[in-house]
Amino acid sequence: MKPPVPAFDAKDFVRNLSTAPGVYRMIGADDSVLYVGKASALKNRVSSYFNNTPKSARIASMVSQIARIEVTVTRTEAEALILENELIKSLKPRYNVLLRDDKSYPYVLLTGEDYPRIAVHRGPRAVQGKYFGPYASVGAVRETLNLMHKLFKLRSCEDSVFRNRSRPCLQFQIGRCSAPCVDLISREEYTRSVRRASMMLEGRSDELTNELARGMEEASMNLDFEEAARLRDLVASIRTLQARQYVDGRAADLDVLAIAMQGANACVVLMAFRDGRNLGTRAFFPKTNGSDQPDEVLGAFVSQHYIDKTPPREIVLDRDIPDRDLLEQAFALSSERKVQIRCSVRGERAGYLDIARRNAQMALASEMTSASAQRARVESLRDLLGMDDVPGRIECFDISHTMGEATVASCVVFDVEGAVRGQYRRYNITGITPGDDYAAMHQAIHRRFRRSMEAREAALADERATPAARAKQASAAILPDVLLIDGGAGQVAQAKAVLDELGVEGVRVVGVAKGPERRPGDEDLLLPDGRCVHPGAQSPALQLVQQVRDEAHRFAITGHRGKRQKARTTSRLEDIPGIGPRRRAALLKHFGGLGGLKAAGVEEIARAEGVNAALAQRIYDTLHGLTPSEGAE
Known part of the structure; x- marks a missing residue:
């Protein structure tokens, strides 16, 4: 039996605190981080939580759970603000307002290679490079990319194509690429084009046109009239674009x-303008964690949203927020230019605010309706399964393959608010008889729950782990309340066998079996107590199960198709005897890629350097799915 945790002595702790700026972390008895905050004077800010001033119910509840407080001193309050946001994003404290990390919005990506590629990007920022956005829609991104190709002629092709080109592509022919793949532009000149495109994407078009004008004059002085004419045309294009965008006096960078807000539910709508172009409107739904103050929620949103991206020169808000001056200083430091946050505007900006307010109200009403329906479905599933509380986490597994080829298992995650896409997982299934769905299901579930049980054991064993490490271990150790299995009694039996083998408790396994006619709404549910129920198409519980099952099916098929396509293209060439990495690269370069190689005949393949007739025949047969006996001798 563990000794009781001593009560937190706030007076003694505050007495030894510094008055320097910094960040404080309030931690509960279970080592979970309750709250992260910043302060211009740590001693004054932390002591305010423990004085006799009346506190809101949310703050009072938080203070009652504090077991200890950790602090980090910084040099300036702006540094404290940056550190606070980094910790909020990584630790996700229970009582902080949290901006949901929604990776669905598209960005413009400039990759970090020697000859950077410009492209649309969604999802985690795993690719090295500079990201611009987020944009409201893919349409807005494509419009921006079209502009970048016209003005700066940056490449858009994938690296596999770029490395294997032997002649310029159609993009060069129509004046949208400078063909760095075949050295028709020097690395220095291409780098200049990339830097100018970055300036344009950052809203620094005035600075860019001034630089181009100076370059034009310099080229003229050096009698390089061709380069001067090119820069002149580029300046003219940008000036024309600016003139068109400043019609009606719209702001350039805003x-x-x-x-x-409705209760503890909030919606923040953002309208973005860059270089006068309206990039559209998007809605965000931050987790307020009990806060019901719009200015506090909006302030947390502004801080977290812009802290890791370049802010515009002007941010207009529909109300004042805490630490507005401090945020301006921090944004100016990070972007190396003046950033103004305004909450009292007139004219056009007031009109934009009115539009944003109405959009926020409509988006919140729509979200509340959707959230209410989702809540009703979750509660219906609770009643169907006889649970005391609504399931906070639902996971569903599905298997996808084609006649046993490229078997992939998917695991999708839903909570009471809907899909949690950041926690989806796929498992490549190996070492089983092709087409054995039972063995595939057993392997996937074993791999998923073994990791959770190992993380739990590690968390219990490592008493010296830091709070951040414990939080990571706790995240890995999370178990679902309900485990949906897309399949009948056989698949469910495999799932139960794995849970019993690993000693997993408290997870309700539910099988989702298609009805005799295999129609949506005709599914049978195999419940944990052995019953088979037929809820019917009108059941909210079945509607939720269908939603989760269909998402697992979609996610599995997407992974399977990608794996199958890769196996049918890249690996085919790699598996041919006599084809090593160098010869494979030479072949792809000679034919301009795998498509060109597949389109070539045996005689044409044999004319490639280092390829004899027998090897050419093997290549042809392999790429066309022929056995040696079916190919020509």
């Missing part, structure tokens, strides 16, 4: 934000 974000407009408004917030709507």
